[in-house]
Amino acid sequence: MYTAGEVIETFTLNDKFCDLKIKLFDKLEEATPFQFAMVGIPGDFELPLYVSMYDHSSSTLELFFKITGRYTEKICFSRGYVHIRGFYGKNRLDLISGNRIAYIAEEWGFSPLPLFATWMKKNNLFLNTILIFTDEWSFHNVAKYIEGITQTSAFRFMKSNINELLEFIAKYSNEYKWESIVAAGDRGLLKSVCRLASNLGVKGIGVPYARIKCALGACGYCTIPRTNHLFCTEGPLFTCEELAPYLG
Amino acid sequence: MDLSTSIIGIYLVHPLMNASGILGFTPEHVDILEKYRVSAVVTKTFTLKPREGHREPVIVELANGGILNSMGLPNPGITGVSRVVKAAKNKNLPVIVSVGGANLEEFREVAIIAEEEGADGVELNLSCPHTKGYGLEIGQDKSMVYNIVREVSNSLKIPVIAKLGLVDNIVEIAGKALEAGAKALTLINTIKAMYIDVFSAKPFLSNIYGGLSGPPIHPIAVRVVYDVYKEFSPEIIATGGVMNWYDAAEFLLAGARAIQLGSALIIKREKAVPEILDGLNMWLTRIGLRSINEAVGLAVRK
Numbered sequence: 001m002y003t004a005g006e007v008i009e010t011f012t013l014n015d016k017f018c019d020l021k022i023k024l025f026d027k028l029e030e031a032t033p034f035q036f037a038m039v040g041i042p043g044d045f046e047l048p049l050y051v052s053m054y055d056h057s058s059s060t061l062e063l064f065f066k067i068t069g070r071y072t073e074k075i076c077f078s079r080g081y082v083h084i085r086g087f088y089g090k091n092r093l094d095l096i097s098g099n100r101i102a103y104i105a106e107e108w109g110f111s112p113l114p115l116f117a118t119w120m121k122k123n124n125l126f127l128n129t130i131l132i133f134t135d136e137w138s139f140h141n142v143a144k145y146i147e148g149i150t151q152t153s154a155f156r157f158m159k160s161n162i163n164e165l166l167e168f169i170a171k172y173s174n175e176y177k178w179e180s181i182v183a184a185g186d187r188g189l190l191k192s193v194c195r196l197a198s199n200l201g202v203k204g205i206g207v208p209y210a211r212i213k214c215a216l217g218a219c220g221y222c223t224i225p226r227t228n229h230l231f232c233t234e235g236p237l238f239t240c241e242e243l244a245p246y247l248g
Numbered sequence: 249m250d251l252s253t254s255i256i257g258i259y260l261v262h263p264l265m266n267a268s269g270i271l272g273f274t275p276e277h278v279d280i281l282e283k284y285r286v287s288a289v290v291t292k293t294f295t296l297k298p299r300e301g302h303r304e305p306v307i308v309e310l311a312n313g314g315i316l317n318s319m320g321l322p323n324p325g326i327t328g329v330s331r332v333v334k335a336a337k338n339k340n341l342p343v344i345v346s347v348g349g350a351n352l353e354e355f356r357e358v359a360i361i362a363e364e365e366g367a368d369g370v371e372l373n374l375s376c377p378h379t380k381g382y383g384l385e386i387g388q389d390k391s392m393v394y395n396i397v398r399e400v401s402n403s404l405k406i407p408v409i410a411k412l413g414l415v416d417n418i419v420e421i422a423g424k425a426l427e428a429g430a431k432a433l434t435l436i437n438t439i440k441a442m443y444i445d446v447f448s449a450k451p452f453l454s455n456i457y458g459g460l461s462g463p464p465i466h467p468i469a470v471r472v473v474y475d476v477y478k479e480f481s482p483e484i485i486a487t488g489g490v491m492n493w494y495d496a497a498e499f500l501l502a503g504a505r506a507i508q509l510g511s512a513l514i515i516k517r518e519k520a521v522p523e524i525l526d527g528l529n530m531w532l533t534r535i536g537l538r539s540i541n542e543a544v545g546l547a548v549r550k
Contacts (some may be wrong), residue, residue, distance in 0.1 A: 002308050004447040025447070038305070042445035046304035081447040085308065214307045217515045219319060220271040220280075220292075229278035233517065243287045 001028055002085050005061065009077050013141040016067055017110075018076035019052075024059040028087060033116040034071065034207065034236045037086030037213050039063065041078065045071045048212040050111035051087055053118070064114060066107045066138075088215045092237040097203045098179020102169070102248060104130040106159065107138065107209060109184025110146060117150040128176055129154045130165065132185065166192055172199050180205060182237070191247040194240035204240035206247075249529045250539035255483055255506045256369045256407035256431045258342045260287040262542055264496070264521050267487050267508035268293055268346035268371060268411070270501075275335035284513055287506075288342040291332050293373045294358055295348045298325035302455045308443055314465065314489075315511055318378040318458035322347055326361050333365040339436040344409065348373040348383070352396050359400045359408070369406050372396065372514050374425075375413025375437035377459045384440065385477055387425060388415040394424040401429030409485065413437035422476045432483035434508065435476060436469045462511040463489045470502050477503025478548050491515070493527020500528075500540060501547035 009021035022039075025077075040046030053062035061084065067073050075082065078118040103113070103122065110131065120127040129146060131154050133139045139156060147154050157165040169181070183193040184207035199206030210231035213221040222231035226245040229238060251262040265288040269378050271277035273292035301322025308316050329345060336343035345362035347370050349355035359370045374393055376383025386392045393410065401408045410425035411434035412418060422433055438459025443452045451457075469488025477484060486504030490496050491512050498508050512520040528540070537543050 002310070002452075004445060006447075040305055041450075042305065042448045043450040043454055043456070045454075046306075061311065081445075083305070083445055083448070083452065180526070213301075213304065213322075214317070216271055216309070216315070216514050217509070217517065218307070218315075218317075219322075220273065220277045221322075223271075223274060223276045223280070226276065228276055228283060230280065 001026070002083065003028060004081050004083050006081055008060070010076065012076065013145055014137060016138045017142050018065055018067055018072070020021070020063045020076060022061045022063070022084065024061055024084060027056065027059050028054070028084070030054070030056050031087045031115060032091040033093060033119045034112045035087040035089040035091075037088070037235070038212070039062070039075060039082055039084055041074070042083050045074070046083075047071050047075060048153050048215065051113055052114045054115070057243065063111070063112065065111050068108075085215065086162060088232050089236050090234055095203070095237055095239055096180045096182065099124070100126045100177045100179055102128045102130060102176065102178040102181045104132065104165070104169070104183040104185070104189070106132045106185040106189065107134060110142065111211070112184075113146055114149045128178070129157050130153060130169070132159050132165065132189070134159050162189065162192065166196055169193070169196055170200065173202065178202055182207065185209070187247060190243060194243065194247060197240060206238050206243045206244065207236045208238065208241060208243065210235070235237050251525060251528060253505050253540045255485060256409060258288065258368050260342065262287045262508060262525055263506045264524060265508050266290055266374065266513055267510035269319065270510050270513050271331060272346075273328055275331050278332060278335035278339065278341070282339050282341065284518050286341075288344060289332075289336045289548050290344045290371060290508060291329070291346050293321050293346040293376070294323050294326060294329050294347040294362070296326055296354045296358055299323055300543050305452055305454055305506060308452050310443065310462050314460050314462040315514070316441055316457040316458040316460050317438065318453045320378065320455065321376060326358055328373065329362055330365045333362070337366055342368045344369045344371050346371045346411070348376065353400050355396050355402050356399050360366050360403055360481055363406050367406060369409055370400070370404065371409040371411050371434055372400060373411050373437075375411055377413055377438055377440035378455055378457050383437070384413045384415070387413050387421065390417070390421050390424045393421055394428045397425045397430050399427035407431035409434055411437055414472065416438050418472055419475050419479050422482070423480060426480055426482050430515050432485060434485040434487060435472050435477065436453065436465075436488050439465050439468065461489065463491055466495055470498050473499055473504050474502040474548060476547065477545050480544050489526070493524045493531060493539070496524050496528060497531050497543070500543040501545070503545040503548055505540070505544050
């Protein structure tokens with residue numbers, strides 16, 4: 001569904017991460033974790049952004065995202081009206097099994113965390129977050145922010161130390177008793193985590209990066225390569241088995 | 249109940265296929281369309297050179313149930329044709345390649361390549377309403393339609409379908425396309441429209457204009473199919489806002505032998521085709537017909 005909204009609050013954690021609150025003029029349906037919206041300025045641009053929080057009663061949408069270029073910067077510092085199309089993505093939280101979950105995310109994967117953590121808490125599930133950063137500057141403010149949201153300590157790794165991350169997961173999987181590992185990242189990360197999850201005998205779930213154009217399942221731009229899955233209508237959560245042809 | 253039909257000499261197990269623009273430019277899309285159980289694959293419109301299409305925003309769902317899109321014919325160019333056709337052939341699915349061009353020569357070149365790669369037919373996109381220089385700007389000129397259809401028909405052995413859009417003299421244009429050698433017509437393409445965001449006071453689409461599809465255009469499409477069938481009794485593939493069996497039945501009665509689904513596949517995905525087929529089965533039985541063919545054009549003959 002399409003609606004407009006007004007930016008009511010902007011908070012930048014540093015020059016890389018933005019937290020935006022938008023008051024929608026029409027109510028959208030309740031959002032479920034990992035759903036996303038198409039957000040933009042009419043006639044100008046439009047971006048897919050994960051729903052970080054959505055308060056249905058007040059129609060307030062929160063978007064927490066990394067500033068990666070011109071348009072994310074424009075949205076972050078936008079004043080006035082924006083348009084929202086949404087929410088898109090399928091509710092596949094039933095893929096996550098067990099009570100103790102590890103969520104591993106590259107920076108763009110931090111966005112769904114607030115809503116995901118809220119859902120975990122509501123369902124009495126325990127969440128550990130493992131955050132992958134590209135640089136030290138993003139690290140400090142953002143990690144603390146996420147720890148505040150999730151109410152647990154976040155493990156932090158640099159993207160250059162992926163092997164260290166995988167060793168950590170292998171070593172501590174038993175201690176933290178993770179029953180599902182959800183990973184949001186590029187193909188390399190998903191491939192490694194899926195393989196590791198399989199070796200550890202835990203459920204592996206991936207959130208791949210996808211190019212979104214229509215978000216409706218029509219244009220086919222978001223097709224997960226070498227699979228018959230559309231990110232926008234069947235994802236963003238996929239099992240490692242579903243992603244296997246893509247991961248190679 | 250016999251739900252089979254044929255169009256341009258192609259046997260179809262049932263009359264429902266995807267509309268061009270619903271997936272259709274990679275082998276993975278053919279997998280998805282097979283999952284959706286279409287009886288034939290219609291590809292995305294291919295042009296000679298790759299096109300990026302318009303920048304976002306390119307699509308919006310309207311409160312009236314319609315969808316307005318201005319994708320801008322993004323496609324990988326002619327090098328993409330072979331992979332899609334091969335993928336369809338591997339699944340024994342008939343494949344119709346949608347061909348676009350800014351001029352006669354481009355239409356001809358792309359159509360020839362489609363034939364060389366094994367397409368069962370080509371559908372000439374003479375009616376895209378949102379891409380400057382392509383589609384509807386050509387399709388509203390009866391001489392251009394005639395010349396393009398004739399040139400392409402003369403260059404190919406496989407059948408040519410002309411996909412036309414809503415213009416004032418649609419019946420006349422349809423006649424010209426048939427006269428020039430089109431073996432069937434696809435009626436109708438999306439209708440030129442726009443949407444203004446009232447808070448920013450700006451047109452929503454980056455291209456300003458888009459093509460309207462979905463339920464709001466269905467009665468218009470039914471009228472066009474009826475008028476063209478009444479005049480020429482050609483083979484018609486109808487498209488425009490089919491969401492359920494009733495809409496499909498209307499098109500058959502108006503004169504269509506096959507139907508392309510767009511919005512229905514977006515909204516109902518793999519449920520769309522089975523639901524519509526079940527409904528058509530029930531309807532044909534209820535009104536005492538034994539096959540799809542018996543229904544074609546019945547409203548015109550009556």
